[in-house]
Amino acid sequence: MTAPAFDTGKPFASDFYASAVKSGRYRHYKGKYYSVFGTVTHSETEEVMVLYAPEAQSAGDARLWVRPLSMFTESVQTETGSVARFACVD
Numbered sequence: 001m002t003a004p005a006f007d008t009g010k011p012f013a014s015d016f017y018a019s020a021v022k023s024g025r026y027r028h029y030k031g032k033y034y035s036v037f038g039t040v041t042h043s044e045t046e047e048v049m050v051l052y053a054p055e056a057q058s059a060g061d062a063r064l065w066v067r068p069l070s071m072f073t074e075s076v077q078t079e080t081g082s083v084a085r086f087a088c089v090d
Helices: none
Strands: 024-028 033-041 046-056 065-069 075-078 081-084 086-088
Touching: 033 086, 081 086
Parallel strands: none
Antiparallel strands: 024 033, 024 086, 033 046, 046 065, 075 081
């Protein structure tokens, strides 16, 4: 029998999987805060996406979100100039 590819006791441990972004707390340029878990890969296209969740969610209604890495890390134009769409705050 082949051993599992990951520690079944901690399958989502952030130090086990490679990630193109640091996990942690991020601020969206519009002001809300998000917990970023790392990057995931689309099973069909192999596009790298960022897995994250809004901090202000209620149990039972909470959702996880994904966004393409290129979009997550891009800058956006605001009235005050160019800013990061998401900025790591910890």
